[in-house]
Amino acid sequence: MMLLRSERRTVVLAVLAGTFAACGLLFQQTPLPLLVFSIGGLLVAAFRVGQVVGSRTARANAGTHATSATDPDANAESTATTSLVAEREDRVDNVVDFHTALSERGGNTEPSTGDIDRIVAQLAEYPAYVDLLKRQLHSVTTVSQDAAESLLKSLLDVDQRVTTLMGFLQSAGSSDSSERILRRIEDQLSGCRQHLVNLGDEQKQSSQDAIAFQSKLAAETDSVLQVLDGVQQIARQTTMLSLNVSIEAARVGDLGKGFAVIAHEIRSLAGEVQHLADNVHERVSGLMSSVSADLREQSQKRQDTETLAMGRVTDALGLLTTNLVLLLQHQREVLGRVKAENEDIAQPIMAMMGSIQFQDIVRQQIEQITSMAQEVEVHVGEVREGLATPSTIRQVEMLTERLDRLASSYVMREQRDIHSAVLGNGGSAAAAVVSIELF
Amino acid sequence: MKPILLVDDSTTMLASLSSILTKAGLAFKTASHAQEALDSVTRGLAPSLVITDYHMPGMHGVELISRLRKLPATRFTPMLVLTTDSQQDKRAAAKAAGATGWLVKPVDPAALLQVVRQVMVA
Numbered sequence: 001m002m003l004l005r006s007e008r009r010t011v012v013l014a015v016l017a018g019t020f021a022a023c024g025l026l027f028q029q030t031p032l033p034l035l036v037f038s039i040g041g042l043l044v045a046a047f048r049v050g051q052v053v054g055s056r057t058a059r060a061n062a063g064t065h066a067t068s069a070t071d072p073d074a075n076a077e078s079t080a081t082t083s084l085v086a087e088r089e090d091r092v093d094n095v096v097d098f099h100t101a102l103s104e105r106g107g108n109t110e111p112s113t114g115d116i117d118r119i120v121a122q123l124a125e126y127p128a129y130v131d132l133l134k135r136q137l138h139s140v141t142t143v144s145q146d147a148a149e150s151l152l153k154s155l156l157d158v159d160q161r162v163t164t165l166m167g168f169l170q171s172a173g174s175s176d177s178s179e180r181i182l183r184r185i186e187d188q189l190s191g192c193r194q195h196l197v198n199l200g201d202e203q204k205q206s207s208q209d210a211i212a213f214q215s216k217l218a219a220e221t222d223s224v225l226q227v228l229d230g231v232q233q234i235a236r237q238t239t240m241l242s243l244n245v246s247i248e249a250a251r252v253g254d255l256g257k258g259f260a261v262i263a264h265e266i267r268s269l270a271g272e273v274q275h276l277a278d279n280v281h282e283r284v285s286g287l288m289s290s291v292s293a294d295l296r297e298q299s300q301k302r303q304d305t306e307t308l309a310m311g312r313v314t315d316a317l318g319l320l321t322t323n324l325v326l327l328l329q330h331q332r333e334v335l336g337r338v339k340a341e342n343e344d345i346a347q348p349i350m351a352m353m354g355s356i357q358f359q360d361i362v363r364q365q366i367e368q369i370t371s372m373a374q375e376v377e378v379h380v381g382e383v384r385e386g387l388a389t390p391s392t393i394r395q396v397e398m399l400t401e402r403l404d405r406l407a408s409s410y411v412m413r414e415q416r417d418i419h420s421a422v423l424g425n426g427g428s429a430a431a432a433v434v435s436i437e438l439f
Numbered sequence: 440m441k442p443i444l445l446v447d448d449s450t451t452m453l454a455s456l457s458s459i460l461t462k463a464g465l466a467f468k469t470a471s472h473a474q475e476a477l478d479s480v481t482r483g484l485a486p487s488l489v490i491t492d493y494h495m496p497g498m499h500g501v502e503l504i505s506r507l508r509k510l511p512a513t514r515f516t517p518m519l520v521l522t523t524d525s526q527q528d529k530r531a532a533a534k535a536a537g538a539t540g541w542l543v544k545p546v547d548p549a550a551l552l553q554v555v556r557q558v559m560v561a
Binding site (some may be wrong): 148348434 | 451
């Protein structure tokens with residue numbers, strides 16, 4: 001009977017060994033999801049081993065020893081285990097139907113001592129596989145941690161550069177700085193306006209000087225004309241005097257003929273003087289009128305030109321001030337946009353900094369998987385001892401119980417959900433997680 | 440401004456939290472295990488807030504909170520547990536030990552900063 005149970009275990013454990021070996025091979029070049037899948041297969045197969053071994057032990061006890069019918073514990077164990085195996089078979093499609101395989105073998109179902117030794121030798125290799133698994137998992141943890149730290153470092157570098165750039169843009173175009181520049185420009189414009197005012201005053205003074213010069217010129221011209229009037233008066237009096245001399249010369253007869261000639265010459269000379277004086281008077285009067293008109297025209301023309309120029313300069317200064325205000329307004333809009341962009345960039349960077357936390361979660365999940373592998377290793381060790389010492393096989397704890405006990409240390413709801421879905425235990429799957437709770 | 444004391448055995452978590460607090464302009468100190476945090480407070484550190492992981496080698500986060508509550512410098516300091524663990528019984532234990540709140544990883548940075556400012560003001 002003992003050999004029969006051992007043979008059945010041989011088949012079961014061979015499947016377990018194959019699964020475990022496949023996990024080890026897959027893990028060497030396998031990404032994390034496939035690794036997790038493989039580990040899941042390992043655990044299911046190991047679970048199956050525990051169930052089948054327990055089942056076969058109970059069946060063998062029930063079928064071989066008539067007295068076992070009186071052992072209520074053994075019967076209960078057999079019934080319960082068979083029922084549990086039936087439930088698991090619905091979910092584990094790739095597990096060999098050991099019942100059928102065993103029945104097909106017929107008469108000689110008990111393995112030889114050599115077979116047992118080979119099975120024990122096979123199982124003795126499991127610690128090495130588990131060690132390999134743990135080392136590979138540790139490697140995954142290390143790689144993911146290095147990657148997360150590198151990612152975070154790059155992220156901080158990007159954030160630092162963006163912050164520096166935004167800081168420079170804001171300080172370079174800060175409102176205070178712009179106000180200072182604008183005030184300086186406005187001071188300069190104010191100085192320009194004062195220059196224009198001074199220029200206007202000078203222009204006014206220049207016009208007044210021109211008017212004064214014109215008056216002075218008119219006065220001087222009047223003086224000249226008055227002198228000419230005197231000359232004309234003398235010429236007229238000389239003419240009258242020459243006429244009187246001519247009259248007196250005629251009265252004295254021949255003796256006066258010489259005086260008459262002299263008087264005539266004097267009268268002619270006075271007439272020429274009168275004519276010259278009139279001519280000079282006319283020319284001086286014309287010159288004064290011409291000069292006055294020219295002075296007025298030039299003064300007005302210059303005044304008009306300067307007034308026009310000053311108006312244009314004033315308009316240009318006003319336009320310049322308006323443009324400066326527009327420039328400042330545009331600058332403020334740019335700064336506002338820079339600030340908004342800075343905030344928009346900061347949010348995803350901050351979110352990515354938080355997302356790095358995934359590595360810590362993965363690390364803890366891998367630690368849990370490592371613990372499971374450890375449990376499987378211990379369980380396989382106990383099964384191996386049970387094969388070597390069949391009387392102790394009933395003391396071997398079911399792997400399900402081990403894993404369920406381990407499930408009590410799950411920290412994440414997702415782990416409990418998976419455990420519950422696969423093994424039907426591991427805690428409440430429906431409990432919602434409150435992410436933030438303040439007491 | 441008093442620093443925030445971050446306690447976590449994960450260098451990734453410490454780096455993540457440090458960068459978030461730095462970006463928010465908040466000062467902080469870090470400790471990679473509970474005993475280091477206790478030693479810092481014993482040596483004179485008076486944090487404005489303690490954010491601790493739960494699962495750490497040597498001493499878990501709730502035990503740390505319980506011990507910090509007995510020290511004068513942190514008797515009334517707000518303390519948050521930031522962990523992957525979401526089990527209700529552990530939350531209750533944390534509350535009994537004097538924790539101010541319980542946050543489950545991964546925590547959104549904006550939500551974390553909101554809670555930090557909320558408990559620090561309070």
